[in-house]
Amino acid sequence: MNTIVNSPMFGIALTFLAYEFGILVTRKVRSPLLNPMVIAAALCIGFLQLTGIPLASYQVGGDFLIMLIFPATTCIAVSVYSKIDLLKRHFVPIVVGCTVGAATSIGSVILLAKWLGLPEILTVSMAPKSVTTAIAIEISALLQGQPSLTVMAVMITGITGVLSAPILIKLFRITDPIIQGVALGTSSHVIGTAKALELGQTQGAMGGISIFITGLATVGVVALAF
Amino acid sequence: MKIMEQLTLVALVGLAGIVIASLLPIPFPGSIMSMLVMFVLLLSKAIKIRQIEQVSQFFLANMGAFFIVPVVAILEQLEVMKGKTLQFFAVCIVSTLLTFIATAGSVKLTLMLIRKSQENKGAGQ
Numbered sequence: 001m002n003t004i005v006n007s008p009m010f011g012i013a014l015t016f017l018a019y020e021f022g023i024l025v026t027r028k029v030r031s032p033l034l035n036p037m038v039i040a041a042a043l044c045i046g047f048l049q050l051t052g053i054p055l056a057s058y059q060v061g062g063d064f065l066i067m068l069i070f071p072a073t074t075c076i077a078v079s080v081y082s083k084i085d086l087l088k089r090h091f092v093p094i095v096v097g098c099t100v101g102a103a104t105s106i107g108s109v110i111l112l113a114k115w116l117g118l119p120e121i122l123t124v125s126m127a128p129k130s131v132t133t134a135i136a137i138e139i140s141a142l143l144q145g146q147p148s149l150t151v152m153a154v155m156i157t158g159i160t161g162v163l164s165a166p167i168l169i170k171l172f173r174i175t176d177p178i179i180q181g182v183a184l185g186t187s188s189h190v191i192g193t194a195k196a197l198e199l200g201q202t203q204g205a206m207g208g209i210s211i212f213i214t215g216l217a218t219v220g221v222v223a224l225a226f
Numbered sequence: 227m228k229i230m231e232q233l234t235l236v237a238l239v240g241l242a243g244i245v246i247a248s249l250l251p252i253p254f255p256g257s258i259m260s261m262l263v264m265f266v267l268l269l270s271k272a273i274k275i276r277q278i279e280q281v282s283q284f285f286l287a288n289m290g291a292f293f294i295v296p297v298v299a300i301l302e303q304l305e306v307m308k309g310k311t312l313q314f315f316a317v318c319i320v321s322t323l324l325t326f327i328a329t330a331g332s333v334k335l336t337l338m339l340i341r342k343s344q345e346n347k348g349a350g351q
Binding site: 011015016018019035036037038040041044045048055058059062063065066068069070071072073074075076077078079080081082084092093094096097098100101104105108109112113116118119121122126129130133134135137138139141142146147148149150151152153155156157160161164165168172174176178179180182183184186187188212215216219223 | 233236237239240243252253254255256257258260261262263264265268269275278281282283285286288289290291292293294295296297298299300301302303306307310313314315316317318319320321322323324325326327328329330331332333334336337340
């Protein structure tokens with residue numbers, strides 16, 4: 001049994017199987033609270049707990065998958081490049097919005113966490129929560145945070161953005177598609193951008209661009225703040 | 227291009243990102259630098275989309291699959307999170323709302339300032 005669960009194929013197969021199942025579920029039930037990654041992670045955790053297979057065994061194959069986050073991050077450039085015309089046309093408002101957003105996100109996390117008396121490890125893990133997971137994990141590692149806590153914070157952020165955006169848009173009467181897109185992409189990354197895409201093509205594209213710029217701005221803000 | 231050639235190109239750009247990041251005086255994640263390098267290479271047309279098309283589409287479409295493992299590792303963090311889960315959620319939620327409002331406000335203000343300066347320019351002519 002040990003040779004089976006300690007093989008890299010165990011972690012890889014379990015993760016991919018759970019992910020495929022997650023995709024199947026989200027195709028049937030569409031909800032901002034559900035995404036294939038969350039479902040898959042819950043399944044894997046449940047499986048490990050039930051069988052008593054140690055996390056370390058799962059991570060033998062898991063570590064291989066984590067390595068692939070790097071080239072996936074490299075490829076984010078492609079999605080931004082395909083929207084280069086919009087980026088050029090609205091360059092200044094996008095950069096200003098993303099920078100202000102990145103600073104607000106990190107600043108408010110530090111202040112709120114300090115106020116609630118949270119330990120340093122939680123604060124630094126939450127700090128990059130508004131950027132896309134690939135970038136957030138890297139920034140978290142830079143600050144000696146815990147990647148798993150960071151991914152959790154990123155998920156909570158994304159879901160909050162999707163649920164609150166319609167209310168905030170109404171409340172502040174935000175009608176401009178550019179403002180809607182940048183605000184969603186900056187505050188709640190990919191999950192927010194999926195919502196922006198529901199609002200319209202322009203909003204979706206602006207959201208996609210904002211993920212990239214906010215990621216870069218966050219690296220800059222972190223370099224200054226920590 | 228064949229998948230293997232596309233992968234080689236992505237790996238080389240990744241390596242370039244690490245090399246450049248290591249030369250910077252501030253700590254900078256190599257993967258984020260490689261994203262920037264890729265963007266510049268696409269902008270300068272040194273790399274064309276079709277040279278990395280299938281591989282980049284695969285990574286972009288399935289990125290979520292690579293984050294499952296870090297989430298599962300939360301099992302190791304239960305001790306740190308003990309009694310702090312509610313606060314953890316609260317900080318993330320409140321901060322996200324503030325970020326949305328600050329971003330929307332600053333974009334609105336910037337757009338207004340740009341429009342105003344363009345009007346002034348128009349009036350001067």
